[in-house]
Amino acid sequence: MSRLLVLSNGAGEDAIASKILRELSPELQSRVACCPLVGSGDALKDYESCGPRVLPPSEGLFRESPVLAFKDLSQGVIAGHLRQLRFLRSVKGRVGLAVAVGDLFPVLWAALGGASRILFVGTAKSVYHHPYSWLERWILRRTVVRSLVRDQATAEELCRQGVEARWLGNAMMDEVQPTGAPLPFNSERPVLTLFPGSRGQAPETLAYQLEVLQELSRSLSVQAGVALAPGTRQENLVLPAVQKGWSYSPTESLLSDGRSQVYLLSGVLGDLLSASSVALGQAGTANEQAAGAGVPVVAYDPRGERGLRWYRKRQKGLLGDAVCVVKQEVSEIATELLRLLSDHQERERRAAIGRERMGPPGGCRRMAEAIAEAWNGA
Secondary structure (H helix, E strand, O other): OOEEEEEEOOHHHHHHHHHHHOOOOHHHHOOEEEEEOOOOOHHHOOOEEOOOOOOOOOOOOHHHOHHHHHHHHHOOHHHHHHHHHHHHHHOHHHEEEEEEEEOHHHHHHHHHOOOOOEEEEEOOOEOOEOOOOHHHHHHHHHHOOEEEOOOHHHHHHHHHOOOOEEOOOOHHHHHHOOOOOOOOOOOOOOEEEEEOOOOOOHHHHHHHHHHHHHHHHOOOOOEEEEEOOOOOOHHHHHHHHHHOOOEEEOOOOEEEOOOOEEEEEOOOHHHHHHHOOEEEEOOOHHHHHHHHOOOOEEEEEOOOOHHHHHHHHHHHHHHHHHEEEEEOOHHHHHHHHHHHHOOHHHHHHHHHHHHHHHOOOOHHHHHHHHHHHHHHOO
16 A cells, blocks of 8 residues: 655654644545654654654754764764665655655655655745755755745745745644633733743753743743643753752642742643743744744844854744844843833734734645645646
């Protein structure tokens, strides 16, 4: 039986792929096999998994820092990806359609692995920042039957360049629709969402964000919730914060310093964002989802992390004023949060930009329909 093979290259891309797959018909879902190219693929655990795993120290940011690239090379990441390529070649005769989610890396691996039909779900690039290069456009023209990109402007530009591209909505936004789940907040104080991210430095990032929260609380009393990435182990995430004096209650999923209470929340991102005024985020996908939900994001350039600084610059280009990037100084970050929390008009201006850049929900269903159409055309 031919399979629908999904290749993705990161935690955020895995989550997007999972959301799209849930919109497929049961018959087509039964044919799905997932091959996460970077990371553990936790978000795809509900589907058949295949291929070798590659867990790079850079967590996908090797192109932006020579130090991170060297760490990847020393840990045998290239050899791991070559093993993935050999695996893809060994199963090419059983693949009816490959769906590549992320950037051009899964497209290349699908093509070099011998997939005869490839559909691309492009989550990384936009005409707003780092548009597809001539080489990337050439690869898309030669290898994919259709590209589903992240915004209408990018689709129009790719079509002008001879690439079969469409915009069907932003799959990221389907994950942030409120479900009506109860949250432990009241209506008396503003809510701040914290995104420590899904990468290895998330525990240290959260501890630093809690320092910012303590500084902010000296001027304004807020409520705070941490949006947990899929697969996050709370005990590991909170360890640096506990070492700095925060108490942790696993039964309540709660951090406290005696004055501030911070709830650790999983699976209720849409509800948390609908209750939030501002987000403090060092994430990738989650920052963009918050902006698209109308929640302005404050992020900071991490000291000594060239690759992450580049990533934040890219995100700023994609989201415009929906995200504000400041220096990694506790007082400066807290001041920016306080400014936004105190200025309703400025929050609304930034919220409108975020909604425009990210687009409305509903993209996952339409993308699933496009995948089914491409499958039937195989």
